[in-house]
Amino acid sequence: MSDLPLLLPKFIQYCNELGNDALFIVEGKRDTETLRSLGIEGQIIEKGIFSLNELIDLVFHAPILVILTDFDRKGKYLHKVIIKEIQQRKGHGKIDNYARQLLYRFCRAYRISEIEDLDRFASNTQDRDLKV
Secondary structure, eight states: OHHHHHHHHHHHHHHHHHHGGEEEEEEHHHHHHHHHHOOOEEEEEEEESSOHHHHHHTTTTTTTTEEEOOSSHHHHHHHHHHHHHHSSSSSSEEOOOOOHHHHHHHHTTTTSSSSGGGGGHHHHHHSSSSOO
């Protein structure tokens, strides 16, 4: 996988290019802190402080949703449940899976299952040119 070193910078650049229309959903505060340390600039909502119904009510009208739950069993289940709940309502925004796919490819290669474990890559991505 020759593009592996570029996956994380590509993920960051893609997320930031989504702009203010995107709303990122993560599981908790440490995930938010990690994404911020990587350079993600968009609005981030932490699932951990809301019930599922409160979360869906809060994010339902966002033009673009990016669900960045962990890649462990709990995170994958939560990802699936959030998508199902959002899709059951009519008129929701777009659920963007591309960012999650980029991040998953990177995490799988480095055997990372939790977003917060990406913090060890934060200093490397800030020093690197993010043009891909």
